Amino acid sequence: MIATILRRFIAFAIVLLIVGSSLHACSSSGSRKEGYVYFRLNSNPTTLDPALIVDVMGGYLSAKIFNGLVRMDDSLNIVPDIASRWDVSADGTTFIFYLRKHVFFSNKREVTAEDFKYSFERILDPKNKSPNTWVLDKISGTKQFIAGKTDNLPGVQIVDRYILKIKLAKAFSPFLNLLSMTAAYVVPKEEVTRWGDDFSSHPIGTGPFLFKDWKHNSELVLERNDNYFNGKAKIRGLVYRIIPEDLTAVTEFELGNLDVLTIPASEYARYKSSSKWRNYLSSVQGLNIYYLGFNCSKSPFRNMNFRKAVSYALDREKILRTFYENRGRLAEGPVPDILRKWTPPERHTYNPCKAIKIIEKEGFKDTVIHFYVTADQEVVDIAEIIQSYLKKVGLQVTIKQLEWSAYKAAINNGEADMFWMSWWADYPDAENFLFPLFHSSNYGASGNRSRYTNKEVDRLIEMGQGAVSPEMKNCYYMKAERIISEESPWVFFWYKTDLTVRQPALKNYKIYPIYSMDKGLEISY
Amino acid sequence: MKIYVIKKIVLLLPLLLGITLITFTLTKALPGDPVYAMVGERTSPEIIAKIRKEIGADKGIIRQYLGYVSLLARGEMGRSYYTQRKVLDDIKIKFPNTLKLALGAMFIAVPFGILFGFLSAFRINTAVDRVISWVSIIGLSIPVFWSGLILMFFFSLKMKLLPPSGTGGLRYLILPSTTLALPALATLVRITRVSVLDVISLPFVKTARAKGIKEIRIKMVHIMKNALIPIVTVIGLDFGSYLSGAVLTETIFGWDGMGRFAMEGILKRDYPVVMGCIIVSTFAFVMINLLVDIFYYCVDPRIRVHGANR
Numbered sequence: 001m002i003a004t005i006l007r008r009f010i011a012f013a014i015v016l017l018i019v020g021s022s023l024h025a026c027s028s029s030g031s032r033k034e035g036y037v038y039f040r041l042n043s044n045p046t047t048l049d050p051a052l053i054v055d056v057m058g059g060y061l062s063a064k065i066f067n068g069l070v071r072m073d074d075s076l077n078i079v080p081d082i083a084s085r086w087d088v089s090a091d092g093t094t095f096i097f098y099l100r101k102h103v104f105f106s107n108k109r110e111v112t113a114e115d116f117k118y119s120f121e122r123i124l125d126p127k128n129k130s131p132n133t134w135v136l137d138k139i140s141g142t143k144q145f146i147a148g149k150t151d152n153l154p155g156v157q158i159v160d161r162y163i164l165k166i167k168l169a170k171a172f173s174p175f176l177n178l179l180s181m182t183a184a185y186v187v188p189k190e191e192v193t194r195w196g197d198d199f200s201s202h203p204i205g206t207g208p209f210l211f212k213d214w215k216h217n218s219e220l221v222l223e224r225n226d227n228y229f230n231g232k233a234k235i236r237g238l239v240y241r242i243i244p245e246d247l248t249a250v251t252e253f254e255l256g257n258l259d260v261l262t263i264p265a266s267e268y269a270r271y272k273s274s275s276k277w278r279n280y281l282s283s284v285q286g287l288n289i290y291y292l293g294f295n296c297s298k299s300p301f302r303n304m305n306f307r308k309a310v311s312y313a314l315d316r317e318k319i320l321r322t323f324y325e326n327r328g329r330l331a332e333g334p335v336p337d338i339l340r341k342w343t344p345p346e347r348h349t350y351n352p353c354k355a356i357k358i359i360e361k362e363g364f365k366d367t368v369i370h371f372y373v374t375a376d377q378e379v380v381d382i383a384e385i386i387q388s389y390l391k392k393v394g395l396q397v398t399i400k401q402l403e404w405s406a407y408k409a410a411i412n413n414g415e416a417d418m419f420w421m422s423w424w425a426d427y428p429d430a431e432n433f434l435f436p437l438f439h440s441s442n443y444g445a446s447g448n449r450s451r452y453t454n455k456e457v458d459r460l461i462e463m464g465q466g467a468v469s470p471e472m473k474n475c476y477y478m479k480a481e482r483i484i485s486e487e488s489p490w491v492f493f494w495y496k497t498d499l500t501v502r503q504p505a506l507k508n509y510k511i512y513p514i515y516s517m518d519k520g521l522e523i524s525y
Numbered sequence: 526m527k528i529y530v531i532k533k534i535v536l537l538l539p540l541l542l543g544i545t546l547i548t549f550t551l552t553k554a555l556p557g558d559p560v561y562a563m564v565g566e567r568t569s570p571e572i573i574a575k576i577r578k579e580i581g582a583d584k585g586i587i588r589q590y591l592g593y594v595s596l597l598a599r600g601e602m603g604r605s606y607y608t609q610r611k612v613l614d615d616i617k618i619k620f621p622n623t624l625k626l627a628l629g630a631m632f633i634a635v636p637f638g639i640l641f642g643f644l645s646a647f648r649i650n651t652a653v654d655r656v657i658s659w660v661s662i663i664g665l666s667i668p669v670f671w672s673g674l675i676l677m678f679f680f681s682l683k684m685k686l687l688p689p690s691g692t693g694g695l696r697y698l699i700l701p702s703t704t705l706a707l708p709a710l711a712t713l714v715r716i717t718r719v720s721v722l723d724v725i726s727l728p729f730v731k732t733a734r735a736k737g738i739k740e741i742r743i744k745m746v747h748i749m750k751n752a753l754i755p756i757v758t759v760i761g762l763d764f765g766s767y768l769s770g771a772v773l774t775e776t777i778f779g780w781d782g783m784g785r786f787a788m789e790g791i792l793k794r795d796y797p798v799v800m801g802c803i804i805v806s807t808f809a810f811v812m813i814n815l816l817v818d819i820f821y822y823c824v825d826p827r828i829r830v831h832g833a834n835r
Binding site: 215247404 | 555556557558559561562563564565566567568569571572575576579604607608609610615618619674677678681682685688689690691692776777778779781785786789792793794
């Protein structure tokens with residue numbers, strides 16, 4: 001009897017499996033939309049409202065839906081976007097932008113200078129609680145506007161329907177770079193008013209793609225804007241599938257359900273050596289820096305010689321070559337090599353004997369260092385490698401692993417002696433790697449987490465910000481970088497290279513060093 | 526019975542309040558500032574202060590808690606700090622997905638678990654019993670992330686039968702629910718076996734045999750009915766815990782359920798999301814246990830008599 005029941009159950013299970021799998025045409029590829037390119041996101045985007053976006057993913061998606069006055073080209077130069085051209089005054093404080101005519105929002109209304117004024121004021125209006133006020137706060141009159149003393153931002157003037165004048169409080173060399181950022185995208189007032197807090201779920205812009213659907217934690221669909229002012233995309237649309245697990249994403253890619261995959265670290269060696277895939281790998285030198293930060297506000301890292309000793313004790317080249325499988329370029333200073341227009345500062349090469357001598361001379365032998373890291377396995381592995389190197393020169397490193405929020409709070413509060421961190425560019429300018437990370441006004445949570453202060457460095461960075469000629473700007477930044485490198489508030493590890501693999505059928509696929517550059521216009525089948 | 530059920534439902538309110546108080550206090554005690562996570566690096570201190578005021582983080586914890594309770598009293602759960610979406614709207618999407626996954630897992634675990642448990646008990650000390658016991662021990666020992674990836678490897682990558690990830694119909698449900706079902710199935714096999722063996726040795730089984738009742742009736746009615754209490758308890762506990770979300774399974778298979786939602790909320794210190802998930806999970810858990818109690822009442826006359834005497 002029991003055997004009979006068992007047989008019935010097994011038969012039932014088999015029938016169920018067959019019915020289940022045959023329900024959808026025996027294919028695991030799902031229902032792919034014809035002409036759409038499929039990408040992976042590893043988590044649900046937070047928001048698509050340009051005023052609120054602070055993450056790379058949000059910036060990457062919104063670049064497809066919105067436009068600004070200017071944008072970056074492939075060589076990281078500022079080129080026209082909605083502004084067809086612009087004039088800059090000799091002192092670098094006044095910009096006049098001439099807008100293209102017949103640029104339309106996806107609700108069919110034409111973009112005018114008034115829309116830019118509204119969009120900029122929306123970012124700066126404290127009522128909107130935008131975390132991106134810093135992008136536009138160089139504009140004249142911003143302080144009064146934020147303080148509520150005026151409801152008209154005086155630094156942004158509408159000259160006529162297609163001409164916008166922006167006046168800065170003082171010259172700021174990377175200002176055009178700032179205007180290429182997400183926060184400076186133009187949005188239509190009537191749609192923002194209509195949707196209120198839900199504008200993020202109904203984003204309306206001028207971009208090459210229109211927002212179609214967003215199933216949270218599942219997928220986000222954009223479809224081609226046939227009326228895009230800069231020529232329509234070659235594909236019908238983009239589908240971003242939200243897949244948190246790396247190995248699942250790899251499986252989806254190998255099954256052809258994803259067209260592009262950012263290669264997880266664990267799969268890099270396999271794809272690189274695979275005869276099937278190695279011709280379809282793409283890489284780009286990322287605008288980032290991975291570093292070992294020291295807390296310069298307390299002992300032992302308050303001592304500059306000790307910081308240098310730790311730097312000499314680490315064989316970064318070997319770690320990059322062996323553990324990191326050359327997925328980056330060895331860093332020479334805080335500014336990524338592709339942004340540096342000057343001779344790099346002298347690198348602290350591996351020299352354990354020198355490190356031991358300094359440590360003993362300064363009286364730090366057997367010092368206990370509290371090294372804070374996130375729970376990311378790759379970071380934990382790097383921390384253990386660093387721990388073993390420092391043990392060889394007589395330092396005791398205790399690793400404290402924390403999840404991201406707790407880690408960030410601990411670093412912001414200055415609890416850690418030493419920490420592992422990376423910084424990714426908001427815009428491609430050396431200033432973006434110097435001012436937020438080393439200027440004393442950003443001490444602590446604002447970006448300068450190593451709590452490094454040097455008045456000369458502050459002065460040089462400020463001079464660079466205000467310089468009108470690129471040569472002068474580079475000269476100031478070079479000097480600032482040299483001092484920082486010499487005083488070693490960090491050990492500069494590497495500039496990570498981004499790597500992707502694509503399906504052979506995909507044509508003209510490019511990977512960009514900064515999110516806002518990818519408009520998705522070139523890609524095709 | 527009616528009084529018992531009403532009592533349980535009335536007790537739910539203070540229970541939920543207690544749970545919200547404990548969770549609220551614990552989440553607030555965690556290190557990490559949600560405002561810094563929301564705004565990125567370069568936000569002005571004025572905006573940070575404004576956001577902190579907006580989300581009530583500038584008030585004392587008691588005032589914050591009372592504010593949250595008054596929000597609940599109005600039938601709301603607030604908005605996510607990050608997405609600005611209403612938590613209740615998100616839960617309305619995610620809870621049915623989690624329910625689907627939990628039911629799928631139970632649909633596999635319960636019949637097979639009970640069947641193999643019975644088989645093992647009735648064939649005690651035979652090869653069948655030994656094989657089932659070993660397989661169930663393996664099932665209990667294999668972690669979900671491993672079994673999930675192995676199932677994905679064979680059924681998706683190699684056999685191309687089922688999709689590796691996504692939230693959808695039956696085709697998308699089979700792999701995650703099987704993954705989730707495996708440990709529950711193994712537990713049920715062990716519990717059923719032990720429970721049946723306990724009942725088999727009781728005198729009423731001998732009496733039934735002496736009365737000449739057919740063996741199949743003894744097994745299917747007398748033994749099964751009496752062995753069901755611990756089995757149903759385990760099913761109720763498993764099902765209740767699945768309704769809180771299965772983080773690993775949902776993450777591996779990209780299933781949009783309560784587990785991932787709650788986990789992301791915890792990691793980002795998105796307190797309205799965390800609180801919303803905990804309230805719904807607690808409610809679901811308590812309701813499942815209430816159903817289990819009602820089931821006891823229906824199948825076991827001893828509980829009925831005891832309940833009536835109370």
